Amino acid sequence: MEREIYLDHAASTPVRIEARDEWMAAAEAHHANPTGAHKAARHARRALDDARDAIAAALGRPPAEVVFTSGGSEADNLAIRGVLGARGGVAVCSAGEHHAVLEPVEHAGGATVALDRTGRVAPDELRRVLSDLDHVSVVSLIAVNNETGAINDLPALAAVVRETAPDALLHTDAVQAVSWVDLGSLAADFDLVSITGHKLGGPIGTGALFVREGTVLDAQILGGGQERGRRAGTPDVAGAAAFAAAVEITVRYRDEEIARLGVLRDRLVAGLVERLGDIVQPTVATPGDVTNVAASIAHVMLRGVEAEALLFLLDSEGLRASAASSCSSGAQDPSPVLAAMGIDREVAEGSLRLSLGHTSTEADIDAALEIIPPAVERLLHH
Amino acid sequence: MVMMSGGVDSSVAAALLQQAGHAVVGVTMKLWGGPSDTGCCAVSDVDDARRVADRLGIEHHVFNFGDDFERDVVAPYVADHAAGLTPNPCIECNRHLKFDRLFRRADVLGFGTVATGHHARVVSTRDGPRLGRGADAAKDQSYVLHMLDQTVLSRLILPLGDLTKADVRRIAADLDLRTAHKPESQDVCFITNEHGRRAFLGDRIPLKSARVVEQDGTEVGSVESVELVTIGQRKGLGLAGGTDPRYVIDVDAPAGTVTVGEKADLVTSSTPLANWDWTGAAFDGELDLQCSAHGTVERGTVRSGGVDWSSPHRRIAPGQSVVAYVDGLVVGGGIATR
Numbered sequence: 001m002e003r004e005i006y007l008d009h010a011a012s013t014p015v016r017i018e019a020r021d022e023w024m025a026a027a028e029a030h031h032a033n034p035t036g037a038h039k040a041a042r043h044a045r046r047a048l049d050d051a052r053d054a055i056a057a058a059l060g061r062p063p064a065e066v067v068f069t070s071g072g073s074e075a076d077n078l079a080i081r082g083v084l085g086a087r088g089g090v091a092v093c094s095a096g097e098h099h100a101v102l103e104p105v106e107h108a109g110g111a112t113v114a115l116d117r118t119g120r121v122a123p124d125e126l127r128r129v130l131s132d133l134d135h136v137s138v139v140s141l142i143a144v145n146n147e148t149g150a151i152n153d154l155p156a157l158a159a160v161v162r163e164t165a166p167d168a169l170l171h172t173d174a175v176q177a178v179s180w181v182d183l184g185s186l187a188a189d190f191d192l193v194s195i196t197g198h199k200l201g202g203p204i205g206t207g208a209l210f211v212r213e214g215t216v217l218d219a220q221i222l223g224g225g226q227e228r229g230r231r232a233g234t235p236d237v238a239g240a241a242a243f244a245a246a247v248e249i250t251v252r253y254r255d256e257e258i259a260r261l262g263v264l265r266d267r268l269v270a271g272l273v274e275r276l277g278d279i280v281q282p283t284v285a286t287p288g289d290v291t292n293v294a295a296s297i298a299h300v301m302l303r304g305v306e307a308e309a310l311l312f313l314l315d316s317e318g319l320r321a322s323a324a325s326s327c328s329s330g331a332q333d334p335s336p337v338l339a340a341m342g343i344d345r346e347v348a349e350g351s352l353r354l355s356l357g358h359t360s361t362e363a364d365i366d367a368a369l370e371i372i373p374p375a376v377e378r379l380l381h382h
Numbered sequence: 383m384v385m386m387s388g389g390v391d392s393s394v395a396a397a398l399l400q401q402a403g404h405a406v407v408g409v410t411m412k413l414w415g416g417p418s419d420t421g422c423c424a425v426s427d428v429d430d431a432r433r434v435a436d437r438l439g440i441e442h443h444v445f446n447f448g449d450d451f452e453r454d455v456v457a458p459y460v461a462d463h464a465a466g467l468t469p470n471p472c473i474e475c476n477r478h479l480k481f482d483r484l485f486r487r488a489d490v491l492g493f494g495t496v497a498t499g500h501h502a503r504v505v506s507t508r509d510g511p512r513l514g515r516g517a518d519a520a521k522d523q524s525y526v527l528h529m530l531d532q533t534v535l536s537r538l539i540l541p542l543g544d545l546t547k548a549d550v551r552r553i554a555a556d557l558d559l560r561t562a563h564k565p566e567s568q569d570v571c572f573i574t575n576e577h578g579r580r581a582f583l584g585d586r587i588p589l590k591s592a593r594v595v596e597q598d599g600t601e602v603g604s605v606e607s608v609e610l611v612t613i614g615q616r617k618g619l620g621l622a623g624g625t626d627p628r629y630v631i632d633v634d635a636p637a638g639t640v641t642v643g644e645k646a647d648l649v650t651s652s653t654p655l656a657n658w659d660w661t662g663a664a665f666d667g668e669l670d671l672q673c674s675a676h677g678t679v680e681r682g683t684v685r686s687g688g689v690d691w692s693s694p695h696r697r698i699a700p701g702q703s704v705v706a707y708v709d710g711l712v713v714g715g716g717i718a719t720r
Contacts, residue, residue, distance in 0.1 A: 306487075308445055308446060308487075309487060309490055309491060313491065333446060333448075334449075345449075379490055382489065382490040
């Protein structure tokens with residue numbers, strides 16, 4: 001088998017062993033529907049609520065806030081559409097949101113806030129947009145950007161919202177965040193927080209929306225009234241157990257991992273700059289900075305290179321990476337995030353996202369530095 | 383590299399090359415992001431291409447050339463209609479996307495040869511490679527590929543050239559490919575059947591009404607959208623009726639005039655041409671000429687700026703391609719002008 005250098009953890013990261021073991025064990029142990037009345041059902045229900053407690057505790061929020069979903073997109077949709085359905089009004093988000101936020105906001109005719117050149121929402125810009133709007137009911141601001149890794153100053157932004165749109169609920173898409181920031185404190189002011197399993201070593205298809213107690217939200221899936229009427233459907237007990245195990249491990253080793261991967265990220269970017277010179281422009285990362293930019297993401301722009309062609313060459317060498325967000329067909333679409341930062345479409349075409357995760361090693365970085373520069377040179381000098 | 387559109391032809395092309403021992407990689411171009419219910423760029427077609435590649439055990443990649451497609455195919459299509467022409471966007475897609483953009487991509491990725499599932503042949507001649515008609519006359523696609531120059535032809539493999547469509551479907555069925563019975567794509571991929579050309583153009587340009595006049599200038603009717611009128615058209619001209627059938631013989635979009643005449647007025651002895659290119663050396667004397675994808679072959683002589691027909695010929699809508707053949711091989715092509 002060819003060797004694989006997997007540098008696409010921001011798209012999805014391998015399931016952690018602890019999560020896999022929990023997943024298998026729970027799937028075997030719990031055959032009953034947790035909403036039933038008998039002992040087997042109560043047993044399953046307990047496993048589900050244990051998972052709920054564990055996730056809440058790890059992220060410093062009350063267990064009653066946890067609404068399990070099928071992942072980040074569902075959590076984002078429940079937050080935005082749930083609030084609009086219950087309260088009406090206008091939704092506002094940053095222009096650098098994931099599509100799972102951007103689409104529901106734009107679909108509802110909401111407004112967007114441009115990013116600054118560091119990939120973040122500037123408080124003044126947010127204030128300007130909110131000041132021009134009446135009846136803002138929800139403001140959604142991504143915690144860690146999925147493309148660039150830029151980390152928003154959520155407390156400062158929350159203060160602006162409280163001041164200029166005091167009735168608005170605050171939502172953050174924290175799908176990329178749990179591994180790279182102390183989400184509990186960063187998002188403490190937020191009423192609604194979306195997370196997902198597969199970005200931190202849990203199964204794809206697991207996720208949750210934290211909903212602050214007392215928040216009125218229209219369910220988006222109607223049925224048997226599960227998750228306190230906020231999300232119908234038989235709960236995925238095994239998935240929740242695995243998700244919880246992954247969250248616990250992630251949070252426990254988070255600081256060590258941030259330090260470890262931050263060093264690898266910087267080595268990777270520095271190595272590319274050393275080998276390719278000014279062809280490489282780091283999009284936001286600054287060496288040593290794991291506070292404003294996720295330690296895991298090396299996003300660079302390669303002048304004169306077509307990312308799609310580069311990804312093909314890298315893939316054929318066993319290096320898995322990505323450019324802008326992939327569309328459903330598998331093609332690379334132009335990045336709305338880079339556009340929101342004011343980066344020209346042509347420049348953005350040369351973007352490459354190398355994202356690290358819990359399985360990343362020094363050897364991966366060495367291999368990437370062996371593979372990427374010759375591929376770039378080949379495209380440039382063809 | 384095999385271009386896989388998600389249809390049966392390119393599926394079989396990939397399978398045949400693989401059987402012949404080539405190391406094959408499948409590529410699907412994503413060209414159109416807007417609504418589509420007719421053509422080749424829908425996500426379901428990409429899925430078909432991917433699943434056929436999976437079935438064959440070959441790698442499959444998707445390249446997004448949406449910006450190129452908009453610039454080189456869609457925008458000129460709209461501009462041509464605005465100018466009263468009748469463009470053929472499939473030819474422009476072949477010219478700019480399939481056999482230029484993708485070939486350049488293949489180049490940088492190190493693919494010496496590229497294959498497609500077109501029904502046509504690459505024939506070696508003393509004057510270099512030439513494009514020949516496909517074995518299945520009803521499916522022959524040499525007309526829409528006429529622009530391929532010898533540099534491209536020397537890198538191109540057309541595995542279906544000697545097969546009929548029935549052969550292709552049988553091979554696909556034998557290999558249990560999911561595209562075996564897939565209907566053929568028709569029409570322009572970015573124009574939906576549901577909304578049509580009028581709605582598509584209307585979203586992008588103001589459609590202008592025009593007067594319908596006889597050749598002596600007498601006004602006899604009107605049309606809502608001059609951009610949608612084409613040579614030879616009989617219906618939708620707002621004519622009173624009671625006369626002999628009237629046909630459009632000229633469209634002057636800037637002046638807002640559509641001229642009609644009798645059937646006999648549809649015939650001409652020469653047609654002006656633009657952008658004529660010979661594939662290799664130029665030819666003197668009479669040639670076989672074809673003016674639509676599966677049209678009849680007529681005789682004529684190509685000279686600077688146009689073609690002289692050997693016998694009276696129906697007028698060709700400006701914007702349509704005229705392709706020249708000698709012994710079934712494409713020797714040149716150009717675009718009819720007004």
